[in-house]
Amino acid sequence: MQKTFYQKELLLKATQQRRGVNNNKKEIEKIQSWLSLFSLQNPSSGTATGIDGDFGPATEKAVMNFQKAKSLSQTGVVNQALFDLLVSPMKKSFTGTITGNNLRELIINVAKNHLINNPFELVINQQTNSGPWVRAYMDGHEGNTWLWCMGFVQTILDQAASIQGKNFKTLMPLTYSCDTVGTTGLQKNILTRFQVARRNPALIKPGDVFLIQRTLHDWTHTGIVINVSGDVIETIEGNTNGSGSANGNAVVNRIRNYKQSKIDFFSIKSLV
Template structure:
């Protein structure tokens, strides 16, 4: 795999605790981030607290509640073993074995595996597009200006291709830009424009990348095509929401009408 920053999100330098002499602000922020992410899936857990890098009484209580919910020793200390429980969704998304008889199936199943582990962004220091999931997709970058839909797409293609010993960068450059991938598709003649897609749906295949077009050579959102049904495509896409925003906060399974939208399609066939 080329995109391996996620591994840095799986470890802390030392046990973190209230008034701990080895406390590290970045590690405390990681812990606070995962406590908040846990609370989104378990709203009654009492693990939501501020993300400020300070291991104070609120963070300690959130840790105690997390430990209680997971039936482990309740001491308010986050050592690597406890942190492993917190970051398990990220580890499973990037490291669980994915099955598929070909690359297209691997891409779709990899995207589904990420989806079921609930990737979600956070707001940290008043900056959206932040948190461990975003950093993992964006190679350590985060913040309001870092839209992460293409980072998500490339992480999925990279992970799936690596199962077959392939390098996704032979298909496209490492980038966070929809425009770069769209332009690459035009140059390689593997981008199906929306006008053609509407009249020839057989060109669209699961595992391909959709690109929402703003103008002819300007694309602003992307995701993975998982199925084609009549006028509709099913997708898994990052940095979106229920309205299909290009700057939402989650990875979601969505349905889009490609015959009513300007959606171009980047084929992964050359990598297959």
């Protein structure tokens, strides 16, 4: 893979604990982030805590509650073995075995594998678009201005292409910009404009990338097409929510009516 920052998110530099001599603010923030992410899927676990880099009594109790949820001894200490349990959703997303008969199937199956592991952004230091998932998709970047929908899309393409020994950067440059990818599609003549797609839905293929058009050369949001049926596409997309926001907080499986929206389509056919 070209996008390998996720590997740093899976590692703890040293054991962290209350009053620990090797405590590190960034490492503690990572622990607190994963405790909070666990609580989103397990709201009765009692693991939600502030993300401030301070391993105080609240964080210690949240760790103990996580250990209880996993039927472990409640020490309140986080070593690499316990951290492995915390970060297991990300490890499954990036290193789990994915199969498919062709690249399009691989792209869809990789996207689905990320989806079921519930990627979700956090607010850290009053900055949205933050947390381990965002950093993994955005190569370490995070914060209010780092909208991560394209980072998610390129991660999926990269992971799927790498399974076949291909480099997704032969298709498009490494970027976080929908405009850059849209412009690349125009230059390579592999971007189907929404007017054409509406008339000829057969041009839209599962595994392709959709781009929501604001103006002729300005795109605001992106995701992966996983199915086309009638007037709608089924998608998996990052940094969105149930209402389809271009600046949401999660990876979501959505339905979009491409015949009522200005949605252009970037074909992956040259990578296949």
